[in-house]
Amino acid sequence: MSHVVIIGSGVVGAAIAYELSHVKGLKITVFDRQPPAQASTGAALGVLMGVISQKIKGKAWQMRQTSIQRYETLIPELETLTNRQIPFNRQGILMLLSDVSEEISAWEKLVETRHSQGWELEIWDTGKLKNICPQVNCEKITGAVYSPQDRQLDPTALTLALVEAAQHNGVTFKFGVAVLDSETSMIESSLQCCHHLETTEGKIAADWFVVAAGLGSTPLTAKLNQQIDIRPVLGQALQVHLEHPLGNPDFQPAITGNDVHIVPVGGGDYWLGATVEFPTNGDEIPPNQQLLESVREQAIAFCPELATASIVRTWSGLRPRPEGRPAPVIGQLPGFSNVLLATGHYRNGVLLAPATAHAIREMIIPQGQGHGA
Numbered sequence: 494m495s496h497v498v499i500i501g502s503g504v505v506g507a508a509i510a511y512e513l514s515h516v517k518g519l520k521i522t523v524f525d526r527q528p529p530a531q532a533s534t535g536a537a538l539g540v541l542m543g544v545i546s547q548k549i550k551g552k553a554w555q556m557r558q559t560s561i562q563r564y565e566t567l568i569p570e571l572e573t574l575t576n577r578q579i580p581f582n583r584q585g586i587l588m589l590l591s592d593v594s595e596e597i598s599a600w601e602k603l604v605e606t607r608h609s610q611g612w613e614l615e616i617w618d619t620g621k622l623k624n625i626c627p628q629v630n631c632e633k634i635t636g637a638v639y640s641p642q643d644r645q646l647d648p649t650a651l652t653l654a655l656v657e658a659a660q661h662n663g664v665t666f667k668f669g670v671a672v673l674d675s676e677t678s679m680i681e682s683s684l685q686c687c688h689h690l691e692t693t694e695g696k697i698a699a700d701w702f703v704v705a706a707g708l709g710s711t712p713l714t715a716k717l718n719q720q721i722d723i724r725p726v727l728g729q730a731l732q733v734h735l736e737h738p739l740g741n742p743d744f745q746p747a748i749t750g751n752d753v754h755i756v757p758v759g760g761g762d763y764w765l766g767a768t769v770e771f772p773t774n775g776d777e778i779p780p781n782q783q784l785l786e787s788v789r790e791q792a793i794a795f796c797p798e799l800a801t802a803s804i805v806r807t808w809s810g811l812r813p814r815p816e817g818r819p820a821p822v823i824g825q826l827p828g829f830s831n832v833l834l835a836t837g838h839y840r841n842g843v844l845l846a847p848a849t850a851h852a853i854r855e856m857i858i859p860q861g862q863g864h865g866a
């Protein structure tokens with residue numbers, strides 16, 4: 494039996510654990526120095542911008558498509574298996590446009606491309622927007638793009654359900670255990686093999702090691718002398734409360750515009766976010782209160798009623814962004830035969846978790862092998 498060790502139990506590590514739990518003949522252990530969904534995942538808004546993204550071909554689009562499709566079956570599957578509810582907004586994503594015709598022509602092209610790929614996407618004029626989403630009331634808005642098949646979900650609820658479902662399928666989780674170091678040896682002149690990991694609870698041997706440690710991936714890969722440089726980008730967000738939902742209570746899509754999301758989470762509550770703040774001095778990013786306030790102001794500019802909402806809570810998290818290369822980083826750690834990277838998902842880790850899990854499974858078990866658990 495092959496032993497797979499996964500380091501990290503954010504949404505990415507948990508999705509991989511659940512995906513691999515369906516493969517016959519694998520023993521799977523997940524280590525996290527914290528409880529699940531505490532790091533970047535715990536701060537995420539869960540907006541899944543797939544069809545509405547500008548990615549139209551290659552791996553970037555394939556991964557989005559795989560994830561969007563998989564979520565439709567994954568959510569009910571996890572809810573049945575765990576008896577947990579995962580808030581999953583199936584009313585789509587509405588993107589507000591505030592630029593002139595040039596932008597519209599690019600969107601028209603995307604609508605055409607998506608139709609040819611079998612996906613729906615609609616362009617709304619201001620009349621239609623006012624009719625369907627009267628809460629949007631902003632002079633600068635020139636129209637909107639509505640993506641009915643994109644989704645939003647609660648990343649923490651999802652991750653906890655993935656962990657429980659994976660446990661149900663036999664995966665062992667060790668929370669509060671940090672991975673510190675590793676022991677390797679040369680297997681060929683060009684490739685090394687990792688044999689053991691040193692953890693706060695002693696040595697652990699395995700056949701495969703999957704690094705899904707977000708920002709923790711940098712020190713771990715540095716120990717293997719193959720540092721993958723993942724840097725933090727801070728995001729701040731807030732939850733506000735209104736006595737009544739905005740607009741039509743029966744149509745509550747996630748609304749996005751000018752990089753600000755207005756995410757309905759039920760009971761008249763909305764998540765507003767998020768800031769994008771880069772480190773200025775080393776990896777330190779002191780949260781900038783003004784930037785959070787400007788997110789709130791932008792949301793109010795779109796939906797003026799939000800000005801009357803009370804602030805329930807604010808929070809922040811660090812997104813893992815790969816330095817000098819596109820996100821995410823998925824594949825073999827250079828020079829190693831049995832260390833796989835599933836990290837650096839930056840702003841789209843929740844969206845891309847199912848596709849990442851699928852890709853890791855394909856690397857461990859080539860297609861068609863090992864079905865059924």
Ligand SMILES: Cc1cc2nc3c(=O)[nH]c(=O)nc-3n(C[C@H](O)[C@H](O)[C@H](O)COP(=O)(O)OP(=O)(O)OC[C@H]3O[C@@H](n4cnc5c(N)ncnc54)[C@H](O)[C@@H]3O)c2cc1C
Nearest residue numbers: 501503505526532533534538540672707709728842843844
């Ligand atoms: C404010 C904000 C809003 C966001 N909104 C969205 C969104 O709308 N949609 C979207 O798709 N994405 C969004 N993201 C991005 C998303 O949160 C991340 O891309 C995603 O959570 C990354 O998941 P992960 O599992 O790789 O990392 P993490 O959630 O950071 O998990 C990594 C885990 O590894 C563990 N770990 C690290 N080092 C070690 C070690 N040495 N030993 C043991 N354990 C270790 C950590 O404890 C942690 O639990 C947002 C992020 C932020 C901050």
